[in-house]
Amino acid sequence: MTVPPTEVATPQTDALETEGPDSPKAIEGRSLTQIAWRRLKRDKVAMAGAAVLIFLILVAIFAPLIVKFLGHPPDEFHQDLVDTEMGTLGPKGAWGGISWDYLFGVEPVNGRDLFSRVVYGSRISLLIAFLATLLSVIIGSTLGIIAGYAGGWVDAVISRAMDVFLAFPLLVFAIALAGVVPDNAFGLQGNTLRVVMLVFIIGFFNWPYIGRIIRGQTLSLREREFVDAARSLGARTPRILARELLPNLVAPILVYSTLLIPSNVLFEAALSFLGVGIQPPTPSWGGMLSDAVTFYTMPHFMLFPGLAIFFTVLAFNLFGDGLRDAFDPRGR
Amino acid sequence: MPTTDPLLKVTGLTKHFPIRKGLLQRQVGAVQAVDDVTFSVQSGQTLSLVGESGCGKTTTGRMVTRLLEPTSGSILFDGRELSHLSVGQLRPLRREIQMIFQDPYSSLNPRHTVGTIVGAPFEIQGVKTPQGTKRAVQDLLELVGLNPEHYNRYPHEFSGGQRQRIGIARSLALKPRLIVADEPVSALDVSIQAQVINLLEDLQEELGLTYIVIAHDLSVVRQMSDRVAVMYLGNLVEIADGHDLYTDSRHPYTRALLSAVPIPDTSRREKRERIRLEGDVPSPIDPPPGCRFHTRCWKATDVCRTQVPPLVEIAPRHEVACHHPEDSLVAAAPAQAAAPVEDAPSGTAASGTMTA
Ligand SMILES: Nc1ncnc2c1ncn2[C@@H]1O[C@H](COP(=O)(O)OP(=O)(O)OP(=O)(O)O)[C@@H](O)[C@H]1O
Ligand code: SF4
Ligand SMILES: [Mg+2]
Numbered sequence: 001m002t003v004p005p006t007e008v009a010t011p012q013t014d015a016l017e018t019e020g021p022d023s024p025k026a027i028e029g030r031s032l033t034q035i036a037w038r039r040l041k042r043d044k045v046a047m048a049g050a051a052v053l054i055f056l057i058l059v060a061i062f063a064p065l066i067v068k069f070l071g072h073p074p075d076e077f078h079q080d081l082v083d084t085e086m087g088t089l090g091p092k093g094a095w096g097g098i099s100w101d102y103l104f105g106v107e108p109v110n111g112r113d114l115f116s117r118v119v120y121g122s123r124i125s126l127l128i129a130f131l132a133t134l135l136s137v138i139i140g141s142t143l144g145i146i147a148g149y150a151g152g153w154v155d156a157v158i159s160r161a162m163d164v165f166l167a168f169p170l171l172v173f174a175i176a177l178a179g180v181v182p183d184n185a186f187g188l189q190g191n192t193l194r195v196v197m198l199v200f201i202i203g204f205f206n207w208p209y210i211g212r213i214i215r216g217q218t219l220s221l222r223e224r225e226f227v228d229a230a231r232s233l234g235a236r237t238p239r240i241l242a243r244e245l246l247p248n249l250v251a252p253i254l255v256y257s258t259l260l261i262p263s264n265v266l267f268e269a270a271l272s273f274l275g276v277g278i279q280p281p282t283p284s285w286g287g288m289l290s291d292a293v294t295f296y297t298m299p300h301f302m303l304f305p306g307l308a309i310f311f312t313v314l315a316f317n318l319f320g321d322g323l324r325d326a327f328d329p330r331g332r
Numbered sequence: 333m334p335t336t337d338p339l340l341k342v343t344g345l346t347k348h349f350p351i352r353k354g355l356l357q358r359q360v361g362a363v364q365a366v367d368d369v370t371f372s373v374q375s376g377q378t379l380s381l382v383g384e385s386g387c388g389k390t391t392t393g394r395m396v397t398r399l400l401e402p403t404s405g406s407i408l409f410d411g412r413e414l415s416h417l418s419v420g421q422l423r424p425l426r427r428e429i430q431m432i433f434q435d436p437y438s439s440l441n442p443r444h445t446v447g448t449i450v451g452a453p454f455e456i457q458g459v460k461t462p463q464g465t466k467r468a469v470q471d472l473l474e475l476v477g478l479n480p481e482h483y484n485r486y487p488h489e490f491s492g493g494q495r496q497r498i499g500i501a502r503s504l505a506l507k508p509r510l511i512v513a514d515e516p517v518s519a520l521d522v523s524i525q526a527q528v529i530n531l532l533e534d535l536q537e538e539l540g541l542t543y544i545v546i547a548h549d550l551s552v553v554r555q556m557s558d559r560v561a562v563m564y565l566g567n568l569v570e571i572a573d574g575h576d577l578y579t580d581s582r583h584p585y586t587r588a589l590l591s592a593v594p595i596p597d598t599s600r601r602e603k604r605e606r607i608r609l610e611g612d613v614p615s616p617i618d619p620p621p622g623c624r625f626h627t628r629c630w631k632a633t634d635v636c637r638t639q640v641p642p643l644v645e646i647a648p649r650h651e652v653a654c655h656h657p658e659d660s661l662v663a664a665a666p667a668q669a670a671a672p673v674e675d676a677p678s679g680t681a682a683s684g685t686m687t688a
Contacts, residue, residue: 028484028485029445029446029482029484029485029486029489030486030489031443031445031486032442032443032486032488033443152352152357153357156357224438224439225433225434225435225438225439226438226439226440226441228394228399228431228433228439229431229433229439229440229499229502230452230456231399232397232398232399232426232429232430232431233426233430233452233453233456233457233506234422234423234424234426234427234456234457235452235456236419239456244441247441247443247444248441248442248443
């Protein structure tokens with residue numbers, strides 16, 4: 001007796017989307033990425049973060065151009081702007097010498113253009129943070145996927161390695177290593193060598209953060225039946241990793257690298273602040289903060305590089321959080 | 333009727349999952365998921381594998397599709413031994429044995445379009461189709477009752493029943509001969525279950541498929557089973573032709589399972605009492621010795637506790653693993669009783685499922 005009603009009812013529910021050849025818009029599917037993108041675009045805070053990020057990246061790329069029109073060469077001394085008579089060596093004029101010519105004022109002692117130095121500082125900061133994150137992501141994702149998919153002793157070894165790396169006193173190690181770096185090595189010298197070294201130290205020791213997350217995600221993905229379906233069709237392991245698992249890992253990789261970048265910005269600033277990062281005269285935000293400590297009576301010297309770090313870190317974090325929310329399957 | 337060799341012949345199939353502990357991954361025990369299972373499937377027929385959760389049905393199915401390697405035993409498919417072939421050796425054979433998965437939400441990659449999912453078999457196996465992969469995929473979608481225009485859609489845009497149809501389309505792409513369907517409808521709404529079962533039956537007729545259908549409930553597979561095998565804690569306890577098993581089961585465990593199934597035949601209903609099994613299913617890590625069912629069997633004796641009952645043919649085409657099998661209910665008139673009941677269940681089985 002129950003058969004007739006269900007027979008009538010079910011073709012409608014089950015074939016609901018089967019009907020409708022006359023609605024062409026229904027045919028083109030929307031991928032999860034497209035859905036996440038739509039959600040992201042509606043997230044005002046994340047979009048503000050993204051705007052700041054794009055602005056910062058443009059500033060870093062076009063630093064020479066910006067400085068040419070709005071400032072002075074970052075290494076140019078302007079001792080005429082510094083008060084040598086009173087002996088304070090502070091900038092002449094109110095507010096640290098801020099004027100239309102010197103938008104952020106000038107440095108004490110040498111009178112270098114602070115605006116130019118902050119603008120140029122963004123290059124070092126972002127370059128090191130991006131490259132170090134890239135290195136972490138490459139190592140972390142690769143080892144995370146391998147550990148999660150292979151399991152067994154491979155997983156045991158990689159997981160223990162992650163524990164070791166996370167327990168490593170990175171800052172102490174970085175200070176020690178940076179102290180003994182020669183001026184020339186691997187055919188590189190000066191700050192080029194230092195950039196490479198900082199990228200290597202920061203990137204190499206941070207991979208377990210990404211690695212753990214990717215391993216966890218891979219562990220749960222591996223149990224999904226679509227992986228078995230691919231295997232039962234005769235797919236080889238590289239195909240399963242690249243075509244079945246990786247597309248599902250792009251979102252977490254993207255989210256957690258966005259969140260790793262700001263912590264790398266801070267790390268680089270800390271190293272430069274401690275004098276083991278980028279060496280003067282190349283401007284870096286951490287280095288400028290360090291220089292400014294002695295001149296605490298002239299707050300503008302500390303304020304501008306400090307604000308630059310603050311906004312960079314905040315923007316990445318806001319954007320990263322928005323990205324995570326947009327991809328979060330629970331909110332779907 | 334089994335004059336020809338069976339398409340699939342499984343003998344003594346066993347799977348023990350090692351339990352490993354510690355950094356050195358030492359083996360400290362084993363889950364005896366499937367133990368000494370023997371059955372065969374004739375070409376074009378359906379064998380149902382039935383039993384409670386955790387009794388080893390999925391593990392058996394995965395060994396047949398060689399997603400798992402058996403610990404021991406033989407899997408003879410069309411005369412070829414599959415049990416210990418390497419991944420590379422299996423690749424060409426994958427075309428002939430396919431699987432339909434239990435969970436339509438996890439069996440389709442959420443990042444791939446339907447076109448990519450159903451087209452994957454062609455791509456992975458390097459099969460060239462005469463009119464191109466897209467055309468072939470659309471034909472398959474049509475075959476399973478989906479709109480071929482939905483080629484570019486993503487799995488999350490479909491209902492559970494439609495997703496299961498996508499999974500079925502994928503399993504059909506390489507024109508397999510044997511399909512293992514692991515609880516193909518258990519994740520679906522009761523109202524959709526009958527549709528998917530009907531689709532599987534239609535496809536079987538149209539394409540001459542052979543099925544192993546896994547279910548935890550005897551009523552779901554009633555209308556489609558030619559043979560039914562009942563499993564308990566990794567063992568096969570009874571196997572018989574579908575009608576035989578439903579009307580004249582001989583193993584105490586099968587009787588208990590059947591007593592929980594609503595019977596459409598009212599004349600029999602009075603005779604049946606609901607048998608309630610005492611206790612829980614024991615752990616497959618340390619299964620009871622002798623007959624694995626003895627901890628819950630009301631007929632258990634000393635011999636049950638010490639000796640494993642072999643699977644013996646108790647009647648033609650009816651095998652039971654029990655020291656004290658139940659009496660036959662239709663021993664007096666075996667031939668006549670068969671005819672009228674044969675048809676009755678298939679029509680009403682669906683309603684039984686729905687009211688259950
Ligand atoms: N990979 C594995 N490792 C260890 N034990 C396993 C593994 N897969 C299954 N088992 C165990 O083997 C036993 C049989 O599992 P199986 O999945 O075959 O049962 P099932 O009959 O399909 O049950 P269900 O109805 O719940 O799907 C269970 O006790 C299960 O815990
Ligand atoms: S062998 Fe004994 S314990 Fe096992 S089912 Fe038969 S009667 Fe019960
Ligand atoms: Mg199962």
